[in-house]
Amino acid sequence: MSANPLVPEVATIIDIVEETPDVRTFVLEPDAGPVFAYRPGQCAMVSVFGVGEAMISITSTWSPERPLELSVKRVGRVTAALHEAEPGHKVGVRGPYGNSFPVEEWEGKNLLFVGGGIGLAPLRALINYCLERRQSYSRVDIVYGARSPRDLCFKREIFERWPKVPGVAVHLTVDAADAQWQGAVALVPHFLERLAPSPSGTVAVTCGPPIMIRYTLATLEKLGFADEQIVTTLELKMQCGVGKCGRCNIGPRYVCLDGPVFTRAQLKELPQEY
Amino acid sequence: MSDIQARLREIARRLLTEGHVRVFIGFGPGFEANRPVPFFAADPDAADRLLLDEFCAAGLARYVLEEVREGPVGLVARGCDGLGLERLLADHRVAREQLYVVGVSCRGVVDPDRACAAAGEEVRAARVNGETVTLITPTAERSFPRSACLLDKCLRCQDPTPRIADVLLGEAIPPGERDLAHVDAVERMPSDERYRFWARQFERCLRCLACRQVCPACNCVSCSLDRPEWLERGTGLAEQFMFHFTRAYHVAGRCVACGECERACPAGIPLGLLNDKFMKDLRDLFGVAAPHRPGDVEPLGKFCPDDPEGWHEGGEGT
Amino acid sequence: MRFLPATALPRWLERLRGDGATVWAPVDEDGVVVLRPWEGQPIASRYVNPLNSLKDVLLPRTETILEFEGRPTDLAVREPAPPQSQVVFGTRPCDAAAMELNDRVFLEGTFVDEGFRRRRETTTVLTVACTVAGPHCFCRAVGGSPTAPRGSDLVLHPVENGYLPEAPTSRGEKALRAASDLVEDVEHPDPREAGRTVAMPLAERIALDGLAARLRDHFEHPCWDAISRRCHSCGLCTFVCPTCYCFAVFDSLRVTRGRRQRGWDSCQFKDFLLMAGGHNPRPTRKHRVRQRFLHKLCYFPEAYGEYQCVGCGRCVAGCPVGLHLPAVVDELGEVLG
Missing domain, CATH: 3.40.50.80 (Nucleotide-binding domain of ferredoxin-NADP reductase (FNR) module)
Structure with missing residues (x-):
């Protein structure tokens, strides 16, 4: 893996599941090494080389042998290019980004x-x-x-x-x-x-x-x-996913680092600008 | 100008009081006394903060685009502002009845940095006369040539009075013929030298888009230069040329020579020179006497079935 | 105290360049002073600040993240070679300090920005202290000084016919060693003291005390409508600012070869936050201007304990409609008290 957090790993699309007319789930396997470990609620930056990157929430749950699944709705340039992709195509993937759902705190509830x-x-x-x-x-x-x-x-x-x-x-x-x-x-x-x-x-x-x-x-x-x-x-436009590009802030918080998971109490502390 | 300023306030107050306009655009006090800033008077009392002096630099026409969305707009217009408004009207971006134009004649705007350098100290006030400018500093009152005091854009201006004022304060000054001789020097350069000249200029470009954002001719709802399929992002020399040439071509024949692009450019790129090259070609090749005044023949902005160059299906020219 | 004669400057820079480093220096180009890779051309001496700041050197306008080549099913991705070492001569103390603010963003936290780190660690900043302040300067109002060493590897204090070098870092000391035979010993009072007496009228007009808290408490204050109304939504203030660091990531492709780059972006551009699907959380000038000034005067201080401004004055000199930081602080002061 690169020392540069903006450099993705190359991954292969091993399967595509058509969920709805405009949502597809892409099943990805990194070409070198296992999938990074992630928690529910975290996101990955997926890229189509030559088109660009998009931050997508991870749809699968992590285990060392399980491939990464990203369910993507076709809305913009990158997601449209992804929808054109076929199994066997290479994409970029980096992550995991963001906080996650505090599942331990919820035990017993x-x-x-x-x-x-x-x-x-x-x-x-x-x-x-x-x-x-x-x-x-x-x-x-x-x-x-x-x-x-x-x-x-x-x-x-x-x-x-x-x-x-x-x-x-x-x-x-x-x-x-x-x-x-x-x-x-x-x-x-x-x-x-x-x-x-x-x-x-x-x-x-x-x-x-x-x-x-x-x-x-x-x-x-x-x-x-x-x-x-x-x-x-929350979802906000992102470029880097690592708190550097200055894009996804809501007041003093960055969605890519401090989110995407927020309680309503936390949201009420933030300006209504999302 | 103080008498004119008083009348301007009075008119703006009346327009706002009677509800003829929703806002009156002019100048108000800036952070520094010799740098007034665009000011938007939205109620009658605010009209008393309007000011008009020799330091009012910014063009105002471009603001109209945004402001007319909410209702009729009044504004003070010098010759350059007037041409900018004509541009917006000719492009059908605003309608005449949405505007109330208070015209004033302008003999040139003093550049506070330039004047300060000429006078050697802070310039508090100025009077623009015919060929000289009187600068008033805390210690003296002295006259200097126009070129040592005025903004570049004003040195070449031949349109002191707006043509479309609803009311004109003060006397009209007849328009003159724009001198485009400064284009010759660049035209005479051998092509490789000319390339190096423009490459050096464009290399400085930060791509901040100030030139586009202040331009009354850059009034498109969406700009092709924002779209990566037309212009790749990045600031390599190829992209810089692409950006500036595309913009120059898009305003060719539509530029009103207000000079705002050049004034706004932080990198000192002579954008006016580029625009004036097109002006000169329009004058010399198409016989348009004053290509910067909208309403004249627009050879690049209009398709005529009886074009003297002919028109051939499939793109084969004569 | 050491003294470097002004006449020795080109020889010294030539030696630094001979070591394989790209040397940057301010040069006068059509009347505009610009930091440029130096190849022996005359070095500008009369300038307040060059058009481009140290940001242009450490966080370039565009920078390649990766290059790729091949077909969708068979693609090779590689990273560009690491940057060469660089020496920047003639930067001002405000710009050097600005890079320390950018260090906070790029080098601290969960992720380290590798592109910035590599450039930062291979760049030697040779600052020339200021003996006068420009009409737009206000470094003193934001904790700086015309002679402050913050962020510099070497501060060259101008005196008659030369400079008194002061090396706050070992990198600066190393650069100075290349001039060891050019440097003389002289008696001179502490040149930093001169910074205290430099007249800076603009700095005295800026009152920042407690502003961060007042801004936070008045997010929805109507003054933002009035303040932002004259903004043309260009990116001039952000691009000339040495502390503004926002960037975009974008791809380009020529048939089977392409690259991913990052480049400066501006929170003042209307599409900055436009999302695929059309939602724009900051659709108006009010939103965007407020974001810029809250970032500098409220969010950044909350995160790092200082304002995100070094008082270089470029926004003051540059904004075509006078919507710069001192003006906005002044207008805010009037309405927020």
Whole structure:
């Protein structure tokens, strides 16, 4: 590995999973040596050589032999180039970056995950981490929504794997149903309000588009969750990922170093500029 | 100018009081007395802070682009500001009825650094006369030639009075013919020497984009020079040439010779010289008498089916 | 005390260059004083500060991070050769101090910026102390001085016909050894003292006490609308500033060969924070101007205990609309008290 933190390792795309029409999961293996160790919530800077870099939250949970998984929505130049890539293509990857979810602090508690769209990507790493240590946590509720049924990510997990785990409930909703959809049709914050999970002994973790986060935070507050019980992740433009390029600050904090995971209490200390 | 300043305040106050304009753009006191800064009077009382003196350097036309979004704008305009406004009007970036233009004639703006160097001490005030400038320092009042006191952009100016004022304060000064002789020296250089000259200039460029951001002709909603598919990022000489030539071509025939690009450039790149080369070509090759005054023939800005050069499908020229 | 005659300067620099180092020196180019790789051309003597600061040498406008070549399935990536050693002559004490501020950012914390570190460790800074302050100088208001050694390897105090060298670091001492036969011994009072008496009227007009806390408490103060209104959103202030360090990373590609570079970027550009998908957390001039001044006057002091400004005056001289640090501090002082 280079001494220069801006120099990525070269990795090979070994598999691509089409999650939704605009989200793909890229399974990567570094060409030299094992994947760096990482914790749930951390991110990796992935690059398409000749196009550029993008900070992506890591979707897999770390173990020494497991490849790195990044679920990427097609939004900009780099992600579009990634979506053009095929298995066997080389990409750059460096990391891990950012803090992570304080999973040790949550031991013994109920976990409430609230995700929207591609926001389930960082949550997936966290959920799988917690489910791999099922005995350490109490009740687990996963609330997840997307624009339409076909926009739901990680279908095998949300429909098959997670609901089978004892003490885990998966609650799915869509903004607009299709002919086959039997489940709830509601925006995530409204759906959450109806589910009315108890704040007692619970940590709520929410990731999704900014507008969903905003209303979800309001709903959680209405349900009685204190600011310290609510955890979310932020996304801001980044260039270096290592606290040098001066890009991703919110007030005195850098999202790449001090985030992306923040409690609502921490966010309230920061200027509303994200 | 104090009488004109008083009338300016009065007009601005009236426009703001009666709601004709939402904001009046002029100059207000800066951190240093001889460096007034652009000032935005948004209420009638603020009009009393407007000032107008020989040190008001910045061009104001460019501000109109942003300010008209919220409603009609009043502003004080010298000849260069007026041409900048004409540019924005000709490019359909603002509408005439969104503007109330208070015109003033300008005999040139004093560069405080240059004047200070000439006078040998702090210059408190100045009077621009015909061929001389009187500088008033704490100890003396002395006259100097214009070239020792004024901003470069003002030395070549032949447009003291705006052409589109709704009201003109003071007397109009008739426009003159711009002297483009300074282009000759560069044209006469052998090509390799000329290349070295421009390479040296552009190598200093920090790519801060001040030239573009102050330019009334650079009024595009989005600029190709921000797009990596048109101009690779990086500051190698190739990119520097690409940047400056692209910009010069994009404002060729549209530049109003306000000189703001050159004034703003921290690296002292003679951008006005580059623009004037195009002016000279427009004058000599296309017969446009004053290419910097919008509204004249715009040979590079207009397609004519009866172009004397002809037009051939598929790009084959005559 | 040692004395280096001014006439010996070119010979000394020539020797330093002979050791394989790139020597930078201020040269007058079309009336603009610029730090340039020196190859024997006349060295400018009458300047306050060159157009480009030490930043241009230690954090270049563009710098290659890596080069790559090949097809998507078979790609070779390599890092460029490490930078050559450099000697910078004629930098001012403010610029040298600025690099110590940049050290905090690039060398401290979880990650070390390798590109900056390598250049920093192979660069010798030969500062020429100031005997006069320019009209835009205010180093004293931000803890500096016209003769301060901070960040310099060698400070050359100008006296009649030459310099009194002072070597705060072993690197500076080593550079001076190349001039050992050119240096004479003289009796002279401490030349640093001269820095105290240099007149600097601008510095006396800047009151920074307690500003960081007031700025933090008034993030949403409407004064930012008024202050930022004249800003044209160019990057002049940030690019001439020796302490502004923000950069962007970008790729270029020619068929099968390309490189990744980093280059200066400015928080004043409107697309600085524009994200793929269109969200821009700082969409207006108000957001961006506030960011610049809060970074310098609030966030940086919170992180490192000092303001992110060395008073070099380049923003004062350069901003086409007078929106520079002293002016903004002044305007803030009026509204925030």
